Amino acid sequence: MSKYVLKRLLISIITLIAIIFVLFIMLDLMPGSPFNDEKLSEAQKAILLAKYGLDKPFYVRFGKYLVNVLKGDLGVSYTINKNKAIAEMIAQPLKLSIKVGIQAMVIGSIIGLIFGIIAALNHNTWIDSLFSVVSIVGVSVPSYVFALLLALFIGYKLNLVPILYNASDPGRSLILPTIALSMFPIANISRFTRSEMIDVLNSEYILLVQAKGIKEKSMIIHHALRNTMIPIVTVMGPLLVNLLTGSMVVEKVFAIPGIGQIMSQAITNNDYNVVIACAFVYSALYIIMMLIVDILYGIIDPRIRVAKGDS
């Protein structure tokens, strides 16, 4: 197992370097620069480009960036938070986005699983249809709309919880964004759970379990659910990363100073360093998630571990 993890880690690092390389090329080809303000003279632009080392050839910039990243230095922001160290600038927002994302994921997974199991156990009944409608609505309605509806009804009309994020009361002020973000995983996971569960319940080993007279509750938890988990775990990894990256609109609605806001500002202001840093962080998160998912496969289903020759 450890050899396998080590190999995966090595591949992950190479993937990350490749991602930074592609990002560098893409940003190099983008029209404009962080400093194409009407008020800047050519001489001033040259000074600014020299100050940040942007006048150097591509390979020099790329090499220097890689060396700095290894030292934990992601450079400084050019425009959106002038001269601020990016590592310092994104640390708190990233923590906040991850917190909201994980909260939404946990809630989404639990409710999604419950909904999926209930729908599968009541296959082809009105309950199944009801949950199908719920999951279709959850998947197709954008989180932006959920966010605004929650703000309007729960935050404003009922005045139960704050609408805007408040650093001194993060618990209560993150309730609405967490609910808004959990809609998509609820819908997605309940759909997957339902269809997998129906498949598993129709399989022969479940028939055997039933024939052995094992109680339904025990059958579902110990036999059916465990085998349902593999595809669900597969979607959960990318779903969590999507929650972090896709929380941009929800962050905007609830004024959460998260990484999504920084990323969107950096893109519109051509703040290349910040764009690369955010994309690097997103990619790293994604790769780590996929690694965790792979390891989880082995834990959930020993057959996979055996197949990889690492029993």
Added chain:
Amino acid sequence: MRRLKKAICLLLALFLLVGCGGQPEPDSGKTNKPITIALTANLMTMDNSLATDGASFTLLAMCMSGLTQMKEDGTAQADMATWDISNDGLTYTFHIVDGAKWSNGDPVTAQDFVFSWRRLVDPATASEYAFILDTLHVVNAAECAGGQLPADQLGVEAPDEKTFVVHLSLPCDFLLTLITMPLFYPINQKFFEAEGDSYAQGIDHLLYNGAFTMTGWEEGSTYTFTKNPDYVHADEFQQETVIFRIVLETQTAILEYQQSNINILTLTGEMVDLYKSEAGFHNRLEGTMWYLLPMLENEKMANKDLRMAISLAVDREAIAKDVLKDGSRAADGIIGHNFAFDQNGVDFRDTAGNLIEYDTAKAAEHFAKAKEALGDKITINLYYEDSDSAKAVAENIQQMLVTALEGLEITMTCKPKKTRVADMLSNNFELMLTRWGPDYADPQTFLDLFTTGSSMNNGLYNGAAYDELIFKGTRGEDAADSASRWQDMIDAEKILIAEDFAILPVYQYGSAMMITPGVEGVLFLTTGSGTYRRVHWAE
């Protein structure tokens, strides 16, 4: 998708308007209750030499003070200093007022201003506003900004702790208002050097000499300002706490406004109609002008009849009143209304009059002439940025032009602002919808742009008579005579807009705000800083 989003927004807004209990109750006599202001853009820097954006200028003006400050009528009044002007208008002597001090107890000295002004112009600082000292005609400013002279050769000096002297090469009518900008605020050199790279990176990495001190800084979220009892004019300020919240989504800002959690916010286009009859609604006409910029070295746009036809066919009134609906006003020239005033206090626009005509019949006549030269089918590309208002305006202009001018085809290019500006600077466009936000309340801030050789003359206009008038008024024989200089500006604008049609002004930008009844002191300035520094609850 965008339309769907808009429709949902409007529905929600309408629902909110119908369902809510009306306006928040007016508050009064609550100087201890914070006033919360929603900002729609993030803070970029608190380093006054590097600031370029509205949010940074707004927050800097809350907690720091320059030599002068803006009054509501757009004139300057003393802040850190009183002043004398020499008879020839070339030497400004500022006397630092007694009791002016920094938040660490150090006195504010003339040397703090010398250090800050030199830092602004020093190429090593790489300030985007390094050029601005040359606009003021400060001696050697252009040479220092260009690196030909060291920054210590800038025409400013501090003969003693309390006296700051500015030497000009030419008189400057707008110096006292322009230096209200945070760029000209002082910097305590000792503190700055001790801070190094950390300078202005947090509340403890700044010194304050203004009406408030910054007591809370939650990156990207909340910035808190508390009354500074050591501010030299502290007795004029009642409000204890002002909070700025970054809220990018107007929908939620409105909900918070209705709950009295936010007291001041800016409305976006589609919301204006819904809220314009509410008690807290205010319109604010700003100095920014939007205009169509033709690329004059392009074969088609070089044709004056075509430019005239375009100008005559655009109904500016409809754009301001029916499309934008946010308090924007149809342009009468490139200088806006209520923006610049002569020595007798008369609005430039009132003297210069309306230079823009809307007449589709005349437009068709000129277009017919243009077709004789350019052929029966003329295709022009209209380039604009991807903001909601720019899109709406560009699409309406396209519609107006193709309806009024038969045989004209308008293709559209829409790109993000940074990309649009890059293409504008490299003269890569045919007709561009662009804007200019003025730095100071004088026609020169606009008219300088279009002189031959100006780095911002991106339509490559080459008007000999225009250049001559601008030179005469800003650096030549009329520069020292305010009345003649003013007349030169009026004549130059007429040539630019009504004779050469070198640029086609569209509208003067206006914004709409909601202010909780009971909150007073918002300065509705067309230019300059300090909009919110005097906010307070009514007695």
